[in-house]
Amino acid sequence: MRIPAAARPAPLIELRRVYKYYQMGDERIAALRGISLRIQPGEFAAIWGPSGSGKSTLCNLVGLLDTPSSGTVHLEGQDVTTLADDRRSEVRNRAIGFVFQGFNLIPVLSALENVMLPLQIAGTSASLARLRALERLGEVGLAPHTAHRPAKLSGGQQQRVAIARALVADPVLVIADEPTANLDSENAANIIDLMRQLNEEHGTTFIFSTHDQRLLERVGRQVLMRDGEIADERTLEQPKTSQVATLRP
Numbered sequence: 001m002r003i004p005a006a007a008r009p010a011p012l013i014e015l016r017r018v019y020k021y022y023q024m025g026d027e028r029i030a031a032l033r034g035i036s037l038r039i040q041p042g043e044f045a046a047i048w049g050p051s052g053s054g055k056s057t058l059c060n061l062v063g064l065l066d067t068p069s070s071g072t073v074h075l076e077g078q079d080v081t082t083l084a085d086d087r088r089s090e091v092r093n094r095a096i097g098f099v100f101q102g103f104n105l106i107p108v109l110s111a112l113e114n115v116m117l118p119l120q121i122a123g124t125s126a127s128l129a130r131l132r133a134l135e136r137l138g139e140v141g142l143a144p145h146t147a148h149r150p151a152k153l154s155g156g157q158q159q160r161v162a163i164a165r166a167l168v169a170d171p172v173l174v175i176a177d178e179p180t181a182n183l184d185s186e187n188a189a190n191i192i193d194l195m196r197q198l199n200e201e202h203g204t205t206f207i208f209s210t211h212d213q214r215l216l217e218r219v220g221r222q223v224l225m226r227d228g229e230i231a232d233e234r235t236l237e238q239p240k241t242s243q244v245a246t247l248r249p
């Protein structure tokens with residue numbers, strides 16, 4: 001049975017026949033080759049694949065950090081492919097939070113100041129930014145560590161600060177490119193479970209990439225990349241985090 005278009009939920013993000021080429025001297029590298037993908041609001045999706053399969057390129061396009069060579073990217077129904085760079089940056093700053101492999105915290109700032117920063121850049125008062133940042137740091141289990149600089153925190157704790165920072169301005173989407181690559185397997189699993197818990201509590205859509213197949217058992221929506229193409233896609237029933245997560249600060 002066909003579902004009428006009006007009854008279908010609008011995707012949060014949609015890629016249509018996206019190609020991305022990189023020029024390396026005389027060589028043209030096809031990093032993405034005809035990707036079509038829809039992510040619905042509230043999904044928790046993993047992009048998995050071997051090194052060089054195009055995961056980062058895909059994250060950069062979905063996160064509006066880069067534009068395709070051809071094809072289109074729609075965010076909340078708006079074609080963002082044709083936007084001028086400054087307009088695309090505006091949309092990105094409003095709608096998307098980022099978590100990086102290397103945590104990317106500012107070393108001279110405390111955990112609290114790192115999390116406050118995006119709000120302060122957006123013009124929020126220091127007192128409100130502080131309140132919001134403390135709330136987020138509490139949610140990621142770091143209430144006792146708000147005054148610490150990144151160097152005083154473990155890798156897992158630093159990544160939690162980065163997650164709090166990504167969420168502090170209430171984005172609709174969080175993109176995390178290999179957020180667990182610098183963590184041991186226990187901390188990696190804890191970070192994925194934490195992101196899932198926040199996804200369930202706030203309804204924020206999460207897309208993260210990984211080359212670690214073991215993490216996929218924690219994720220319902222799986223996009224498997226190979227040689228710049230989607231080799232397989234799965235949507236499995238996902239156990240609630242309460243059944244898998246054991247978070248400790």
Ligand SMILES: Nc1ncnc2c1ncn2[C@@H]1O[C@H](COP(=O)(O)OP(=O)(O)OP(=O)(O)O)[C@@H](O)[C@H]1O
Pocket residue numbers: 022023024029030031049050051052053054055056057058211
């Ligand atoms: N800036 C760039 N210039 C040239 N080639 C690039 C660039 N970025 C990526 N590539 C190439 O595009 C292809 C896809 O790279 P991408 O970084 O997206 O893969 P990946 O799946 O994220 O790999 P990894 O697991 O190693 O992070 C690779 O062949 C890579 O060498």
Ligand SMILES: [Mg+2]
Pocket residue numbers: 055056057177178
């Ligand atoms: Mg990568």
